[in-house]
Amino acid sequence: MSVLETTSPDGRGGIRREDRPLAVAILAMGGQGGGVLADWIVALAEGSGWVAQTTSVPGVAQRTGATIYYVEMIRARDDASPVLSLMPAAGDVDVVLAAEWMEGGRAILRGLVTPDRTTLIASTHRSFAVVEKERPGDGIGDATAVAEAAGIATKRTIAFDMAALAEASGSVVSASLFGALAGSGALPFSREAFEGAIRAGGVGVEASLRAFAAGFDRAVKAGKPDLPPKGPDKALPEPPERVGQPALDALLVRIRSEVPPAARAMAYAGVRRLTDWQDAAYADAYLSRLKAFLADIPAATTLGFGDAIAVEAARQIAVAMAYDDMYRVADLKIRATRSERVRREVAARADQIVLTTEFMHPRMEEVCSALPARLGAWIESRSGLFRALDRIVNRGRRVRTGTILGFLQLYAVASFKRFRLGALRHGREMAHMEAWLALAAQHLATDPALALEVLKCRRLVKGYSDTHARGLSKYDRVAAMVPRLIGRADAADWVRRLRQAALLDEAGTALDGAVKTIEAMLAEAAT
Amino acid sequence: MAERSFAREVEDLKLADGEVFRGEGILAITKALLQCGVGYVAGYQGSPISHLMDVLADAEPILSELGVHFESSASEAAAAATLSASVMYPIRGAVTWKSTVGTNVASDALANLASGGVTGGALIIVGEDYGEGSSIMQERSHAFAMKSQMWLLDPRPNLPSIVKAVEDGFALSEATNTPVMLEVRIRCCHVTGSFVAKDNRRPAYSLAQALENPVRDTSRIVLPPASFQHEKEKVEKRWPAAIEYIRTHRLNETFGDDGRAEIGIVMQGGMYNGVIRALTRLGLADVWGNTRVPLHVLNVTYPLVDDELVAFCRGKRAVLMVEEGAPEYLEQALAHILRKADCPTRLEGKGIFPIAGELTATVMLDAMTAFVERHAPDLLGNRPPVPDARPILADPKVKALADVVPPRPAGFCTGCPERPIFAAMKLVEKELGPHHVAADIGCHLFSILPPFNIGATTMGYGLGPASASAFNVPASKRSIAVMGDGGFWHNGLSSGVGNAVFNKQDGVILIVDNHYSAATGGQDILSSRAFNRLRATNNSIVAAVKGIGAHWVRQIDRTYDVARLRDTLREALTTDEKGPKIIVASSECMLNKQRRIKPLVSAAVKRGERVVRERFGVDEDVCTGDHACIRLSGCPSLSVKHTDDPLKEDPVAAIDNSCVGCGNCGEVSEAAVLCPSFYRADIVQNPTGWDRFLARIRSAAIGFLQRRHAARRIAFPA
Missing domain, CATH: 3.40.920.10 (Pyruvate-ferredoxin oxidoreductase, PFOR, domain III)
Incomplete structure (x- = not known):
């Protein structure tokens, strides 16, 4: 192919500059x-x-x-x-x-x-x-x-x-x-x-x-470009006047009289979760725990952190009290609302039959911690017995909740949740929560910003089995740094960075790096 | 069967004289081969030339009607050796592969072929996988042409030019008894366009004729003393013949040279469009190819025709060599030519161009600007505004995107059967610590990327196990070598397994068998499980490795069984048995499987048959948002989403409707003891009467229990 040598009048050697693709x-x-x-x-x-x-x-x-x-x-x-x-x-x-x-x-x-x-x-x-x-x-x-x-x-x-x-x-x-x-x-x-x-x-x-x-x-349709969908806003309705259930209405009264206005919606979310997780009495205990924590808040309020701390305490205490265990999982998976949600999620048509299968893998650790505290501790202390039982328990179990027998298994587990507060796990969870709240409360008066960050660190504890253990260990590493930062103007900032680092990767590599940075900084300050 | 059907493209191969072919560059080459009376085509699939192979594989009726033999070769070496048919007989043959990796593999055969020379035209079509989107090391095929003295064509990247290059290539090969390489870059392979077709031609001399009338000429065999003669013949006969042919047939092109210009540009043919566009932006050319700067286009980049180049350069103050990649073979050669000819023209090239890397539009524009400014600034005159994104790229709001826009490398597809294999490896890593993992070429190489981050080296296709062979020393850990079924049959059976058996290698060899050469487009290979009328499939990998002397061999026929894979891998790493521990992990490539079964399933549903569709889901209220499941999966259908729950700050896992129900999520959460939020939903389509009866009973019983459960709870109204 040879190129056409056009002789054009534009004096630019036959270049058609105006043509562009x-x-x-x-x-x-x-x-x-x-x-x-x-x-x-x-x-x-x-x-x-x-x-x-x-x-x-x-x-x-x-x-x-x-x-x-x-x-x-x-x-x-x-x-x-x-x-x-x-x-x-x-x-x-x-x-x-x-x-x-x-x-x-x-x-x-x-x-x-x-x-x-x-x-x-x-x-x-x-x-x-x-x-x-x-x-x-x-x-x-x-x-x-x-x-x-x-x-x-x-x-x-x-x-x-x-x-x-x-x-x-x-x-x-x-x-x-x-x-x-x-x-x-x-x-x-x-x-x-x-x-x-x-x-x-x-x-x-x-x-x-x-x-x-x-x-x-x-x-x-002319108009401004859309922004990307943000995902749902957090559902934080204000607590209603009453719902017509005496036990619940008493909780609503307590929220109104004891929780600062800014944190009432969050406290209501907490109360709903804990009522659902256990019962109204447990939600009442939640409000008491929250109230006790917030008792020290006036000092913080003067520094402008009161509302933020109240909201965060309302959120994180609820999260800590409604820890994830097998009772909760079973309770959630047997509900009618859940069956409907599954049908919606898998886009099943009305004439189609949907059968669900759950993938569970309980270990002896979980079973043991769900037993009454003394029995659980007794088994735990006998490692031979524990291992023997683990061999029976520890395996992947597929529960066909679409069938009557499969459903009954989870139904039974869910029904045992009334014994949960006497279980080994509950005692441990509550002890851990108290230690965490004590760490935060220590700073409410002197460094409320730090207290707020400590509260937020509860976010690190989540998941089941290994995941939960890993979260706890990350929390512990962050918490261990708190006393060493006390008195520094940037203590809260560092705790925030530690928490963010802990959420970056699974192994905690970023967290280790952040800890090392702080240690180097502290060493330098000491010399 | 390949990843997609090429039935429509096959129709294009039938176009007759005067009809217009429209389509991709690589398919234009395929059609050109038939128009040139090619007798046989062989090759090894790989981007960007897979389509050539796939279309011919689907074009069996046309090929047999024309008497053309097509072969999917076992490797590029096998493909190159196929050209041996053109050594003694006047038969045109073409082979193709991805370069430079394929040319590396083929170079033994190519060197022998080039030494003895050919009688029939021998064309080697190399898909130059260089620059953006490339999956291989960045090297040039040019060196292979130089070292073996094969001629290298690099046509302008449009369909008429590359079709002409195929014709020229065969003719040049025959005129010079030398194999010819035709280099086409990725974008050129995929560029669309049109050309006027010619009738397909039957080969003038058939393979059957050759078989029935064998010819033997020891002077063509690479054996002393003939081999010494070959070297002489290359420089004394074939080279001058090539120069003569290129000159008389004007294979190289010159544009816009009126003999008065002060500067000029010499380029590889493949760079032509980029050069024109850069000059257009400077106001020195237009989109129709008219140019005020003379251009010399090397459609043949090896050998160079000295006097053509000297004639182009003579009288010009400076010329620019536009050459992609390093080293700058062409620039060096041109400098040498000009020096020998005592031509004072200044030569520019690398320096104005970056030494390495693709000549992108920006690089090209910058280099052209620098060249013209340096040597003929008057030409630029009143410059039109040159497109420039730099001001906007300097804006902080745009710069901020660098931290936000995530990298998106290729990864395992939804439902990929290789994902559970690497999930199992991660689980073993947690138990036994990290191991040295020698990776290989294929989809399984995506394991080196997040979330798996497995694999330390990759040494070449099928060379995974061989690349771990030095680690055959007493140690508390063993090496793990991964290799795909494609690599296994390419050479891994001998270079990997045979080598390990012979040298009593104590490592673990994991063969990932997905029933296809999947990464290159899903072509059948020896161990493919499908029936293939034209090829012998269903040959067992396990039988092959046992046949070569391996003893510890485990076949896992469902890779989704994560626990079994984990246990097998653990056993392989810890057993006292010596010698290679070979695990063959097999499941069908999900991309191909879906393509195969989707039409069958939807037809069955339409016919009213009972069909169970499986899908996975996540209970968002059970999920705590740690994403451990994602770190063991990376499945595109397993994602995250924010919820309205104020007590959940992190997004929870979510599975979308692209889920194919492969089962990996459930298996992984079970084997890794993750969390109980996964569920599988079996959706029964067209349920039978018995299904409906059972469903009624179940929903009555379960509904009763659900109502009882709800009644016992006090709850706030939703």
């Missing part, structure tokens, strides 16, 4: 249909008398990784073929289609989105990366950062949950993205031409067209 970059993950979307765009352009080219680097990224598909298109000429680029250039992209919110962020970060040129069309749904999911705490990236960057980096942003729209239409996000692209008007092609491209593709046409239409309609 439209560039579209698609950022998608494996399985989102990015390749299909690119093919649709090419078919759309070609069907409208343009020349289009797409390419990509799928490689191993086909397996759930992130991939960029790149399309260029230009109105065809009879006398020449265009030379189109095989990769997007920073600052030279007209439309970026992001099939997931953070991928939109990635496009901005790669310079593919610039304010003079780029329309960013992004689905606001999140598909979390492994690094976000694997943290023992909350590793989810801050989605608002992408919205803020988009606010300055794009010429125009079209953002809404295209995955949800697509799902409602029985299709995938690529179809609603294509609809949003059509609705954006960023490409000079008619809606019919877009739909023609889908029809020409020939696969899943009807569902794709439905998702396309939904995306189109939503995009043409």
